[in-house]
Amino acid sequence: MSSSAFSLARLGWRPFHSQQLTLQDLETAHPARVTGVHRNGLVVISEQGTTTVTLAPRLLETLELPITVGDWVLIENDAPRVQRAIAPYSVIKRQAAGTDHRVQTIAANLDTLFVVTSCNDDFNPSRLERYLAVAFEAQVEPVIVITKADLCDSPEPYIEQANALGTSAAVVAVNAIEESTAEKLSQWLQPGQTVAFVGSSGVGKSTLVNTLIGKSAQDTSGIRQDDSKGRHTTTSREMFALDDGTWVIDTPGMRELKIGAVDAGLRTVFDNIEALAAQCHFRDCRHEAETGCAVIAAIEAGELDSRRLASYQKLQREAALAGMSNRERRARDRHFGRMTNSAMRIKEKYKR
Ligand SMILES: Nc1nc2c(ncn2[C@@H]2O[C@H](COP(=O)(O)OP(=O)(O)OP(=O)(O)O)[C@@H](O)[C@H]2O)c(=O)[nH]1
Ligand SMILES: [Mg+2]
Ligand SMILES: [Zn+2]
Structure with a gap:
């Protein structure tokens, strides 16, 4: 020891x-x-x-x-x-990729989740919404950290887009390599508290961890020039102590964050759509072409980004699928199987 x-x-x-x-x-x-x-x-x-x-x-x-x-x-x-x-007081989870329905745990007993993205092709509001839903579901405070502010003309458009999501998550733009970045994150760094960095490969998670620790504890490496993608430098999750007693978790870059049954988290991220939906004429409005749909009206009036609605609906479907038991999932697959089979029989019939 x-x-x-x-x-x-x-x-x-x-x-x-x-x-x-x-x-x-x-x-x-x-x-x-x-x-x-x-x-x-x-x-x-x-x-x-x-x-x-x-x-x-x-x-x-x-x-x-x-x-x-x-x-x-x-x-x-x-x-x-x-x-x-x-049992932990909070845990960040995701669904395993592909057809594997297992739940994977990313970090436990967290107080703050730093969702890291950068001022380049990695920046994607719909991806941020995924991470935010997972954090809110776990009742962990999310903070959006936009790195590589030094590499773009201005980080302002990115900050604006992150703020436009309208969640309670703070938005911070930084140069991850610079020493002063530790100060910008200091309000979330407290003795006995635990924070974690998550995001795509190459966005600067390990660079931020090194900056906070004040030395090169974690390996970092350059991103590919052609597509701004990282090289998956960090391969396992690890927790480090800062001098002040804060615990910092570095995680490997994720290709995709498949969400679990994070319904409450989604309602928090998309609370503006939830508020509009409460005013739709039909209680079970799907916000497609129904009369008296307050959501579509807001999109048409330019008050709501149609991307937001599409993202919400996609994530709701993903969460519903993740929330199904294996038995329900098998029943659903059988049902779709039957539907596809009969559709194919009909097609065959009319081909002849
Ligand atoms: N100029 C600049 N370079 C940065 C910044 N943040 C990260 N980098 C560089 O980007 C590259 C990738 O950084 P990493 O810290 O390894 O990225 P990561 O998120 O840990 O990536 P994985 O471990 O693969 O998930 C390194 O070469 C860093 O030096 C930044 O704010 N400004
Ligand atoms: Mg790393
Ligand atoms: Zn509606």
């Missing part, structure tokens, strides 16, 4: 976690926070320092969500083994 020990409070331990402990827990185990997840075990930090612990497959099966960076676990006093997980 290393010597870098911290008090539990300094590690981010809260009454929320204490309440989950039993007297027996305290006799046989001690709390530790996960700073890294590797194939051969978890790297954890506790009042005793940093160490690697194992996770029994039997325990893995009982977990509601996969253990991730920022989580608290109980470590057996007699062996470097996880006894059980402690």
Whole structure:
């Protein structure tokens, strides 16, 4: 074990976690926070320092969500083994890509989520809405960080577009490499608090982490010139301590953030559309061509961007799909299968 020990409070331990402990827990185990997840075990930090612990497959099966960076676990006093997980007060999740319906956990026990994008082709309001919905669903404060302000003529148009989303998320434009950037983010950096950086590859997440730490803890690398895309330099999630006692999580760049059943998060991101929808003539208005649709009226009056509505509807469909149980999903697939089959039979019939 290393010597870098911290008090539990300094590690981010809260009454929320204490309440989950039993007297027996305290006799046989001690709390530790996960700073890294590797194939051969978890790297954890506790009042005793940093160490690697194992996770029994039997325990893995009982977990509601996969253990991730920022989580608290109980470590057996007699062996470097996880006894059980402690529920986090917040967790950032996504759906696995493709047809895999598993939930992946990105970071746990977070206070602030820095959603990072840059002043180039990466900037995309609809993608920001995804990240914001996931943060609001987890009740984590999102902050939009626009990097590479030094590389564009002016970051203003990007700041304006981010503000035009109309959410409570603060918007900050920075040069991630510059030392003074730490000050611009300082209001979200507090002892015992945990923050994470998420976003596409190459936007400067690790650069920001290095700037905050004040040294090169994380590797960074240039983006491809032809398409402004990153090279996926960071390959695993990792948590670092700042000198002031803030915990900072760096994550690998995401190609896409597939959302889970984040219905409440979506309602928060799109609360202006929700407010309009409440004034539609029909309660079940789909905002397509119905008479008395307040949403379409707002678009026609130039008060609402049609992109916003399209984005909301797309994300609602994605969230509904993610919220289905496997059984419902199979039933739906069978239904679509039948529909496609009969459509094909009809087509065949008229071909002849
Ligand atoms: N000029 C300038 N360069 C930046 C800025 N932010 C990041 N970069 C550069 O962009 C490149 C990518 O930065 P990284 O920090 O590695 O990006 P990342 O988001 O961690 O990428 P992944 O680890 O692949 O997800 C590096 O060469 C950085 O030096 C910025 O604000 N200004
Ligand atoms: Mg990185
Ligand atoms: Zn409507």
